[in-house]
Amino acid sequence: MTMDAILDDTSEVKCDVLVIGGGTAGPMAALKAKLKNPKANVILLEKANVKRSGAISMGMDGLNNAVIPGYATPEQYVKEITIANDGIVDQKPVLKYAENCYDIIQELDSFGIRFLKNENGDFDVKKVHHIGTYVLPMPNGDTVKRALYRQLRRARLLISNRYMATRLLTAKDGRIAGAIGVNTRTGEFLVVRAKAVILCMGAAGRLGLPTSGYMYGTYENAANSGDGYAMAYHAGAKLANLECFQINPLIKDYNGPACAYVAGPFGAYTANNMGERFIECDYWSGQMMLEFFNELQSGKGPVFLKMDHLHEKTVEEISKTLHNVERPTRGHFHDGRKTDYAKDMVEMHISEIGFCSGHSASGVFVDEFARTTVPGLYAAGDMANVPHNYMLGAFTNGAIAGEHAMGYADDVELADFDAADVALERERVMAPTKREDGIPPNQIEYKTRRLVNDYLQPPKVTKKYHLGQQRFAEVREDLEQGMMVRNSHELLRSLEAASILDCADMAAHASLFRTESRWGLYHLRSDYPEKDNENWFCHALLGKENGKMVSEKHAVSDYVVPIAEDEKDLYDKQRVAASAS
């Protein structure tokens, strides 16, 4: 059999807990589920290969949100995240994360993942956020995936690589029944029946088009095409605050982090073209991104990461981390451009848009046990809406999801699904393989993402959004009626193109619903420039009802950590005050 040929076949398997996505949250969820009930069947389904999949393919250069005794308390962290998100936060999941993450750090440490320690052997935490101290560097963070994989092997988890999940299966009563997957190298169908399903499918990181024009030159791992968002939507789960886009300050063209979280504690900072600091704090928030955007527009741009004032040895230490961990080709890139950190500032730019709760707050709506609004369906990591939860949030909330899902699975039987749903999905997935002539998925995807840039990139203008929606509808018709694939690799890309288009529609719909501006640049609406707490101090939940996309307001749960009146707008004060000189 040749690779990438398309086979016509379906098989069915059963398990107790199905985890979809083998990046960060997924392996931890699967591991914790299995450890909770070693007799149960846990399947970890992954579109790529668990060894190197997901956002942390090459490791991570630090924990951005470590709540470590002696440096920070869970309550302080909850307060900071609430303020950074303009108050639209259900605090319980954030508090649960903050209370659990130190145990997870110690567990990761025991797996052999290395964190920075001081001469006393204590974790050496740095301050990057506006208020508190939460950043723990990982100069040897390239070991993360390998260490995690070892644990999965030890627990004898069943891993199915190169299967892309395409749709969830639900029972008549709405409860989860399993998922449908397609082998990315053969096109074979797999139906996995499961008592509980945990979605850990990463960000929608292939939504906007990078300004380089290279479709895979994204900030997120380009495999993270928003499949989880699309699947949750079609299964009837609610998605929260999708209008709170992810937009990041990145190395121009390279489109990876520069990265101020690593270099900042050594004295580096974000500067304008005069080498002047213009923001108080380099921590990524919508408010910070708005000041970044304003500076780019002001004539004082471009914006740079400035390290050229630092001592040679310091620069050497920074480069060691930046060029070995997370995005190691940063070194190749700077070499190619002859950029020397000690002599030149690093040109930065603003990224295209995406959905990601790892950095912003756009994700599937979950509670403090990672439960979505569909019974038996869980979500964790970048795609679940625990705001700013980063890698450590993926690990911690993945662990919470795994344990709770296994507890749920222990109490229920497998749910029945309608065989017609599988037949319909087969038809949808295979349609492009039946055409001998048509539009290839790369063109469908390129056009969708180019339109996302043209019409959805903030500042958001209502008229432009309506035009964008019209164009997306035209692309959808092309996708459904005219897309053609020639092999199983293109079939994978065609399924991703469909996820991306679903996410584009959701981004437009969610943004139009919230008629105010909030979260700095993330939801800056030109027609509604003010924050409107009277009408919009609430979540906006998007869902699918009777086949249609709908949005509704949903009250923010009562705070468990109160925020004082004079603390509420601390993140609005990002700009360096004008000096008298």
Place this chain on the structure above:
Amino acid sequence: MPLAEQPSTVPVVVDNDKCIADKGCRVCVDVCPLDVLRISDMSNKAYMAYDECWYCMPCEVDCPTQAVTVNIPYLLK
């Protein structure tokens, strides 16, 4: 609507003298998150079949014979 093939220079380069795919090695093909590497039917060596690269480097770092180099894709380098 006939399809046209667009040429593009690919970022991942394999040194055929060092590559041991002909001995059965599949490491780079296995680890690629975007699944863009394949084994050539003609040379039995690994090569980049699809120009869809996140320039992330597992193929280079995990290669047992240092046969793989990840360059920055031309459009953004």
